[in-house]
Amino acid sequence: MEIQIREGSREQKRKLKVCAYCRVSTDADEQENSLENQVRHYETVIKANPNYEYAGVYSDFAISGFKEKRPGLQKMLADAEKGKIDLILTKSVSRFARNTSIVLEATRKLKELNVGVFFELQNINTLSGEGELMLTILAAFAQAESESGSAGAKMVYQRKYEAGIPVQYLERSFGYTKDERGVFVADEAEAVWVRKIYEMAADGYTPASIKRYLNENEVKTVGGVQWVDSTVFRLLENEIYKGDYIMHKHFVNEERKLVRNRGEVDAWYIEDDHEAIVSPELWQKAQDALAAKRDYLAEGSVIEEFTEENYPYMNKIYCAKCGYPLYKRIYSKGNRLNWGCSGTKRYGKTFCDGINIPDGVLRSAWHFKENIYIAEKASDKGVKEFTYLKEQSWKRRHKKKQPPAIPENTEAEYPYREKIFCALCGSRLVRYVNPQSHKVTWVCSRRKRKGKDACDGTRVPDTIIKGWGEIKKDIYIQRKDDKNGKKRYSYTSKKPEGADRA
The missing domain is CATH 3.40.50.1390 (Resolvase, N-terminal catalytic domain)
Known part of the structure; x- marks a missing residue:
């Protein structure tokens, strides 16, 4: 059997x-x-x-x-x-x-x-x-x-608005605090700076120069951080500092986003609502100065098709600091045009401080029959003044600035370039040069071509690879961050499973 x-x-x-x-x-x-x-x-x-x-x-x-x-x-x-x-x-x-x-x-x-x-x-x-x-x-x-809960909450605020009961959030505003009665009053330690900001604005100082002044004097915002231009703008345009208050200045839209009320819902303006920090007269002077600044920037800034007929100077204007041509820069949702230094754009501010000149200044100030090199200088108030030299005069005194040399992507410069791969997907690492810092990084070619959905991607600085010494055979590199956020790099000669080189 x-x-x-x-x-x-x-x-x-x-x-x-x-x-x-x-x-x-x-x-x-x-x-x-x-x-x-x-x-x-x-x-x-x-x-x-x-x-x-x-x-x-x-x-x-x-x-x-x-x-x-x-x-x-x-x-x-x-x-x-x-x-x-x-x-x-x-x-x-x-x-x-x-x-x-x-x-x-x-x-x-x-x-x-x-x-x-x-x-x-x-x-x-x-x-x-x-x-x-x-x-x-x-x-x-x-x-x-x-939605029902949200509508109920909105109705509570609506009833308060209609009854003239202020729904205030002044505790979030620089310059105000609550006293023992729960009433909003000026916080004098901050209020002195609010008055200074309005005085400087009324006197013609730009928000950028006011920002620099505050940061130099180590004045912090409500959030405890340094000032930026937009923070100064918001403070200067806020009616609370003259004692008034707008209820429903912002509202939550159907997409649950807090947006500025531009007439979509009712709003209420209350005069003499709380203690003022600046007088109505000073507040209005600051508004007039800001309006004049906007008019100056917008003057003659008509954005048309970019042809030499519409912009006869477009190929004749250069930065006097580095010698690179100026390029168009469009602001304010397409409503304002400036010209900036292409050297700064390509190589960063360490290469050239640059220039930013409103189109209206070019359109109204000069006639361009030849190339000119434009420089700017700021007054103490932050108002820019512009000067220029004709090409012949500029070239007698200056030379076009040369960017730092970047090594060619050759095997002689990078003997390991054909031997380094991503440990996540097996794709080849390719060279990337930061246009401003000029630092070389090797990145996953699959991630670069197809995006993060194809591979999370390996990025490794060239200095790290150089520090590993001679690389004799193919290696697969991976980055890992430790608990303190410090980047650590490792490599192996073993090809990841299912990986195809690219």
């Missing part, structure tokens, strides 16, 4: 790669604690299940569920496309998103990838037959509930 031995048909069931998604909508302390508890809970649940392979917990903190562009959500969807996830756990439909279209679009996209989403509270798995129908209904309820 012949005995036949056969192997049993044992099929190893693959573990599901499972992650979780959590979100809280405000930055309150209790919400932060809630998020930490959720992350800890899901990590424990997934790791405790023998059929699950832990694929991480994705989260978004202090972001509304109406917003589609949430970093945690977007990263999770991208990883799902890369095959890193089979199943997503989340607490409820409203935690995933408050907008019906976002819920359905995301879950359908995941379903096409055979990735399911399990909503614990509603006990719905999107891969099940009835999952999408139930999800559509519940997502609509979640959106309606959120």
Whole structure:
């Protein structure tokens, strides 16, 4: 009798790669604690299940569920496309998103990838037959509930506005504080600087020069940071500093974004609402000075087709500092035109401080029959003055500035250039030269051509590779950041699995 031995048909069931998604909508302390508890809970649940392979917990903190562009959500969807996830756990439909279209679009996209989403509270798995129908209904309820709450909150403010009860936020404004009665009064330590800002503006100083003055004197904003031009502009244009207040100056639109009220909803202007820091006269002088500055910049700045007929000087103007031609720079949503130094644009401010001249100045001040080289100098008030030299005169005194030399991309300069590859996808690393700092970095060619969805990409400074000494055979390089954010680079001679060189 012949005995036949056969192997049993044992099929190893693959573990599901499972992650979780959590979100809280405000930055309150209790919400932060809630998020930490959720992350800890899901990590424990997934790791405790023998059929699950832990694929991480994705989260978004202090972001509304109406917003589609949430970093945690977007990263999770991208990883799902890369095959890193089979199943997503989340607490409820409203935690995933408050907008019906976002819920359905995301879950359908995941379903096409055979990735399911399990909503614990509603006990719905999107891969099940009835999952999408139930999800559509519940997502609509979640959106309606959120919109109802938002409408109720808006109605409370609306009633206050109509009754003339100010809804103030002056505690966020530089120069104001609350006294023991809860009334907003001038914070004299900051108010002296508010008056100085208005006096300087009324006297003709530009916001840029006021910013420099404040930063030189180590005056900080409400947020404790240095001043920028836009911060000075906002302060100067704010009516609160003359004691008035506009209720509903901003509102939340249908997309849940805070926007400037330009007549879309009712607004109320209240005079003598609180203690003024500057007089109405000084406030108006500052506004007139700002308006004059805008008129000066906009004067003659008619943007047309860029031809020599419309701009007879366009190929005849050069920066007097470095000798490079000036190029067009369009501002204010296409309503203002300046000309800037192309040397600064290409090689950075360390190469040339540059120039920025309004088109109206060129159009009205000079006639150009030959090439001219333009220089600028700023007065103490920040108002720019422009001078120029004809080409012949400029070339007698100056030479065109030469940029730092960059080594040619040859094997002699980089003997390892054919031997370095990305450890993530196996693609060749190619040279990238920063146009301003001139530093050389080697980057993943697949990432460069196809974007981050194709490969997270390796970027390694040339100085790191040079520090490794002679490279005799192909190496695959990877960067890892430690807990302190410090970049560390490693390499191996082993080609990554499934990698194709490119």
